[in-house]
Amino acid sequence: AQSVTQPDIHITVSEGASLELRCNYSYGATPYLFWYVQSPGQGLQLLLKYFSGDTLVQGIKGFEAEFKRSQSSFNLRKPSVHWSDAAEYFCAVGARNYGQNFVFGPGTRLSVLP
Amino acid sequence: DTEVTQTPKHLVMGMTNKKSLKCEQHMGHRAMYWYKQKAKKPPELMFVYSYEKLSINESVPSRFSPECPNSSLLNLHLHALQPEDSALYLCASSQVGEHIQYFGAGTRLSVL
Numbered sequence: 001a002q003s004v005t006q007p008d009i010h011i012t013v014s015e016g017a018s019l020e021l022r023c024n025y026s027y028g029a030t031p032y033l034f035w036y037v038q039s040p041g042q043g044l045q046l047l048l049k050y051f052s053g054d055t056l057v058q059g060i061k062g063f064e065a066e067f068k069r070s071q072s073s074f075n076l077r078k079p080s081v082h083w084s085d086a087a088e089y090f091c092a093v094g095a096r097n098y099g100q101n102f103v104f105g106p107g108t109r110l111s112v113l114p
Numbered sequence: 115d116t117e118v119t120q121t122p123k124h125l126v127m128g129m130t131n132k133k134s135l136k137c138e139q140h141m142g143h144r145a146m147y148w149y150k151q152k153a154k155k156p157p158e159l160m161f162v163y164s165y166e167k168l169s170i171n172e173s174v175p176s177r178f179s180p181e182c183p184n185s186s187l188l189n190l191h192l193h194a195l196q197p198e199d200s201a202l203y204l205c206a207s208s209q210v211g212e213h214i215q216y217f218g219a220g221t222r223l224s225v226l
Contacts, residue, residue, distance in 0.1 A: 043217035104156035
């Protein structure tokens, strides 16, 4: 079965600074990979996804992520963080032959300093 | 329209009450999901419906009873809940066989 780790429970950055959130997965083949964001008390919004092809994927709100097979990683990046980016970020892994459910990582809470 | 609508937004119930959560989508998705999310934790899958049939039940206690009356609607019936069932309940939908799930804003449930 697939699993996901997000090593950073909480990250604080200053507004305008760059951001990288880490995600590592465990799966026997190339998985489907996702980043979701959740604002307090809200549902989850899909930021971006990787299925195949170009390993650098662009998402909404200026986010991008890079799939690195050799490191089993799918790290999320943003060059300049805005105060509105403060939220919980979840990496998720879907197995290609496991049907429709996938596994979420534990999440990383992002705080943004003015 | 990529919206999944959940009602109510907040629900407070006693342990002897019966209540229902409702989820609706009009994207033509034929897969719908219920998740439970405790504070500071990721969502945990409870149920999956495909083509209005229950396909996955992640060993959820019988006090939670899902229902999918049609392709747009998903209900979660609640009965004799425990205080530890207090959580955010999220609904999601997707095309069958596709992995992109669209989430509702959730129902915040408090069991007293």
